[in-house]
Amino acid sequence: MSSERVEIVRRHDDAFVEAELLEGVRPEDLALVERAWGPSRLEIYEALLKAGVPRNRWPESLHWDWTKKAPDLKLLAASGFGIVCEKKWQGLLLAKTAGHQAALSPDRSKPLVYVDYIETAPWNWRIDAIGQAGEWRAVGSLLFRKAVLLSLDEGFRGRLGLHALPQAERYYTDACGMTAVGRDGAKQNLMYFEYTAEQAKRFLDGKGGNA
Amino acid sequence: MSNHEYSTQPDRDWTRRMADAEDRCTGVLAGGLASDVGLLRSGDQMSPRVFGQLIEFARRSRGLTPEQLASNADIELSELVAIERDEDFVPTPRSVFNLARELRLAAGKLMELSGLAERRDQTLSQAALRFAARSEPSAKLTKAEREAFEEFVKVLVEASDGG
Numbered sequence: 001m002s003s004e005r006v007e008i009v010r011r012h013d014d015a016f017v018e019a020e021l022l023e024g025v026r027p028e029d030l031a032l033v034e035r036a037w038g039p040s041r042l043e044i045y046e047a048l049l050k051a052g053v054p055r056n057r058w059p060e061s062l063h064w065d066w067t068k069k070a071p072d073l074k075l076l077a078a079s080g081f082g083i084v085c086e087k088k089w090q091g092l093l094l095a096k097t098a099g100h101q102a103a104l105s106p107d108r109s110k111p112l113v114y115v116d117y118i119e120t121a122p123w124n125w126r127i128d129a130i131g132q133a134g135e136w137r138a139v140g141s142l143l144f145r146k147a148v149l150l151s152l153d154e155g156f157r158g159r160l161g162l163h164a165l166p167q168a169e170r171y172y173t174d175a176c177g178m179t180a181v182g183r184d185g186a187k188q189n190l191m192y193f194e195y196t197a198e199q200a201k202r203f204l205d206g207k208g209g210n211a
Numbered sequence: 212m213s214n215h216e217y218s219t220q221p222d223r224d225w226t227r228r229m230a231d232a233e234d235r236c237t238g239v240l241a242g243g244l245a246s247d248v249g250l251l252r253s254g255d256q257m258s259p260r261v262f263g264q265l266i267e268f269a270r271r272s273r274g275l276t277p278e279q280l281a282s283n284a285d286i287e288l289s290e291l292v293a294i295e296r297d298e299d300f301v302p303t304p305r306s307v308f309n310l311a312r313e314l315r316l317a318a319g320k321l322m323e324l325s326g327l328a329e330r331r332d333q334t335l336s337q338a339a340l341r342f343a344a345r346s347e348p349s350a351k352l353t354k355a356e357r358e359a360f361e362e363f364v365k366v367l368v369e370a371s372d373g374g
């Protein structure tokens with residue numbers, strides 16, 4: 001597993017704090033992640049129930065179990081990235097570099113990086129309904145940036161696709177400037193988003209969306 | 212060797228701008244939907260009675276008293292007793308998770324049995340039915356169960372006499 005230095009933002013004092021972005025996450029790492037994240041998910045679940053928050057406002061990844069994603073990591077074309085800060089996994093991303101093609105012109109049908117899953121640690125979620133502010137910021141964006149860089153490394157010029165959960169749709173359009181290609185009936189009717197090479201470059205240059 | 216000029220660590224302006232954007236946009240999730248995979252309670256759930264029985268049997272098979280299991284699993288004794296005895300009691304997810312860990316049972320399946328998660332596993336449903344059929348009224352009391360029962364009855368009688 002290789003490691004690069006990144007900085008994430010601590011919410012309570014808005015300070016930049018050094019973290020490690022790890023490449024080459026292994027199936028056994030997912031077990032460690034879930035051991036740490038599972039109880040936190042359940043605490044949130046309990047708080048949501050107690051507060052009577054309607055289910056359509058619950059975090060949409062509350063049910064996730066990263067250990068079940070371990071088989072995906074064993075594929076040759078799969079890459080796993082994680083951010084660790086203060087000895088805790090703060091976020092994870094799994095991506096594939098084969099098996100997916102671009103839907104958008106001008107590179108239609110050319111290969112792209114497909115983001116299978118991206119999630120930040122439950123304690124980083126901002127859930128206003130239960131008064132949870134989230135401890136660390138920018139974790140998801142740095143992981144997503146790493147997936148775009150993977151696309152460049154693979155010679156895909158930044159082309160990237162993913163199916164966003166409904167609560168994250170705005171992030172990918174407004175903050176990242178991706179194109180919402182359309183709802184995918186084969187994938188739980190989630191919205192499929194894609195980056196062209198040009199859009200990916202704008203994102204990396206900090207001009208990606210309306211953010 | 213990288214074939215581009217971009218770094219994994221962007222400048223701080225980029226990081227802060229994206230952090231602010233995350234806050235405004237709820238999240239960054241891509242993957243699968245909760246409603247389809249489900250840690251969600253539904254009307255189609257198994258009897259909590261079966262869940263309580265299972266916990267009780269698992270505890271007893273390990274030779275643990277309720278006090279020991281509650282302590283090991285870091286849950287309130289009153290909640291454990293309610294889980295085992297009160298079929299209307301809805302346990303907290305944390306308690307189910309802790310019990311699963313302590314009793315070495317699958318947390319996801321226990322969540323289904325407890326009624327906290329949507330029923331997905333038909334094999335589990337059938338096993339629960341078999342378990343319920345074999346463990347309920349026809350089972351004879353063990354010596355310890357009979358002693359506890361008689362002690363309880365004695366207290367009930369005394370209370371009745373006193374009132």
